[in-house]
Amino acid sequence: MELETKPIRRHFSKLGLMYFLGTLILFGVQLAISFVAVRLPFLDLYDMDVSLLISSLPMYLISMPLMSLLIKTVPASHIDRHTMTFGQWICAFVMCYAIMYLSNLVGVAMTFAIGLVKGSSVENALLDVVTGISPWTALFIMVLCAPVAEELIFRKLLIDRTVRYGEKTAILFSGLFFGLFHGNLNQFVYAFMLGIFFGFIYVKTGKIRYTVAMHMCVNFLGSVAGMFLLNVSGYDELMNASGDPEVVMELLSEHLPGILLISLYGLIILVFVISGIICLAVNAKKMKLRPAEILIPKGKFLSTTILNVGVILFALFWIIQIILQLLE
Numbered sequence: 001m002e003l004e005t006k007p008i009r010r011h012f013s014k015l016g017l018m019y020f021l022g023t024l025i026l027f028g029v030q031l032a033i034s035f036v037a038v039r040l041p042f043l044d045l046y047d048m049d050v051s052l053l054i055s056s057l058p059m060y061l062i063s064m065p066l067m068s069l070l071i072k073t074v075p076a077s078h079i080d081r082h083t084m085t086f087g088q089w090i091c092a093f094v095m096c097y098a099i100m101y102l103s104n105l106v107g108v109a110m111t112f113a114i115g116l117v118k119g120s121s122v123e124n125a126l127l128d129v130v131t132g133i134s135p136w137t138a139l140f141i142m143v144l145c146a147p148v149a150e151e152l153i154f155r156k157l158l159i160d161r162t163v164r165y166g167e168k169t170a171i172l173f174s175g176l177f178f179g180l181f182h183g184n185l186n187q188f189v190y191a192f193m194l195g196i197f198f199g200f201i202y203v204k205t206g207k208i209r210y211t212v213a214m215h216m217c218v219n220f221l222g223s224v225a226g227m228f229l230l231n232v233s234g235y236d237e238l239m240n241a242s243g244d245p246e247v248v249m250e251l252l253s254e255h256l257p258g259i260l261l262i263s264l265y266g267l268i269i270l271v272f273v274i275s276g277i278i279c280l281a282v283n284a285k286k287m288k289l290r291p292a293e294i295l296i297p298k299g300k301f302l303s304t305t306i307l308n309v310g311v312i313l314f315a316l317f318w319i320i321q322i323i324l325q326l327l328e
Contacts, residue, residue, distance in 0.1 A: 003270045005297060005304045008165065014308025015074045015161055019177060021083055022067025022153075023317055029063045030055065048138040052129065056141050064149045069155060076160040077293075081206035092280045093214050096197045098276025100190050101269070107189035111260040114185070114216045114326055123328050124186045147215035154178040155198055165294030169201045169305065174199035186238040194218070199288065221269070230263050232258035259315035 033055055037084070084092070111122040130138060154177055162170040179192030198211040296304055 005300050007075075007306050008294065009304045011074070012162075012305045013308035013310035015071070016308065016314045017075060017313070018070040018310070019067070019158075020314040020317060022063070022070050022312060023181075023314065025066050025070075026059060028062040029058050033058050045226060048129070048132045049134050052137060052141060052236075054135055056145070059197040060149050061075045061147045064153060069154060071153070071157045074161050076157075077164045079160060079163060079203060079206035081209075082204065083117045084201075084205055084210055089210060089213070091283070092210070093200055094272050095277035095283070096194060096201075097213050097218060097221075097269075097272045098274075098275070098280065099193050099197050099226070101203050101273050101276075103193040107186055110189065111326075112256045118327075122186065122326055130223045130227050131230075133314035135224050138227065143216050147212050147219060150178065150181075150199070150273060151208055151212045153213055154181065154195060155202045155211055155232075159199055159202055161204060165296055165305070166294045167200075167289040169292065169296070170203060171196055171289070171299075173305075177314070180322075183318055183321040185322055188322060200289075202291075209297060219268070225265065229258065229262040233262065 111124075115121040130142075154174055158174050159170040160171050174194045175195030177190045178195030178198075182188055182191045194215075198214065201211050203210060206243060210267070304313075
C-alpha cells in the first residue's frame with residue numbers, strides 16, 4: 001500500500017539519527033581512551049599491537065553495543081529465513097570476493113588520481129595499520145571482532161528496519177552506511193559494493209551468519225594471509241635491494257619458500273576473482289528483489305529516505321571524515 005511520505009521520512013530520519021548518535025558515542029569513547037592513553041607513562045613501552053587493542057576493544061565492547069541499543073529503538077520488520085547449501089555459499093563467496101577485488105581497484109585508481117591532483121599521495125591508514133601489527137592481532141581484530149560487529153549493525157539491524165520499504169532500499173542503505181562508516185575513500189568504494197552484496201545475501205536468507213562468515217574470509221585473505229605472506233616472501237627487502245644482482249639472487253634464494261607461497265596465494269586470488277565473475281554472469285538474472293510492503297511515492301525516494309535530518313547528519317559526518325583523510 002502507498003502512504004504519505006511524512007511518516008516514512010520520520011522513520012528514516014530517526015534511523016539515521018540513531019546511527020549518527022552511535023557514531024558520536026564511538027568517537028567520544030575513542031577520544032576518552034586516547035586522552036587517558038597519552039597520559040600513561042608506560043604506554044610507550046608497548047608496540048602497535050597493544051596500542052591497537054587498547055583503541056579497538058572499547059569500540060567493540062562499549063561503543064558498538066551502545067550503538068546497537070540506540071538502533072533497536074527504531075521499529076523493525078521480520079525477514080523470512082532460508083538456508084544456503086555449502087555450494088551456494090561458496091558461489092556467493094567468490095562472487096563477493098570478485099566484487100571486492102574489482103571495486104578496490106576502482107578505489108585505488110580514484111585515490112591515485114586525487115593524489116596526482118593534490119600533488120601528494122593519499123594515505124591508506126588501514127594498510128599502515130595492517131603492515132605494522134602481528135598476524136595474530138590482525139586475526140583477532142579484523143577477522144573475529146570487526147565482521148561480527150559490522151554485520152550485526154550494518155546488515156541485520158539496518159536491513160531489518162528498512163526492508164519493509166523494499167529490498168532494494170534496504171540493500172542500498174546497507175551499502176551506503178557501511179561504506180561511509182569506514183571514513184576514507186580507499187575503503188569506501190569496495191565497502192559500499194560489499195555492503196550491497198552482503199545485504200542481498202541477508203535479505204534472501206534472513207541469516208546473518210552467512211555474511212559474517214564471508215566477511216571473515218574476505219578480511220582474513222586480505223589482512224592476515226596477504227600481509228603474512230608478504231613478510232615471509234621478503235618483499236620489503238627485495239624492494240629495498242640495491243640492484244646488485246648478487247644481492248637480489250641471495251635474497252631470492254633466502255626467501256624462496258615464501259616467494260612460492262605468495263605466488264600460490266596470488267594464483268588462488270586470481271581463481272577466486274575469475275570464478276566470481278563467472279558466477280555473477282551466470283546468476284545475474286536470478287538475483288531479483290521483492291517489491292516493497294510500503295511503497296514510497298514515485299519521485300519521492302530521495303527526499304523521503306535520504307534528504308532528512310538524521311540521514312544527512314550521519315552522512316555529512318562521515319563525508320567530512322573522508323574529505324579530511326584525502327587532504328592529509
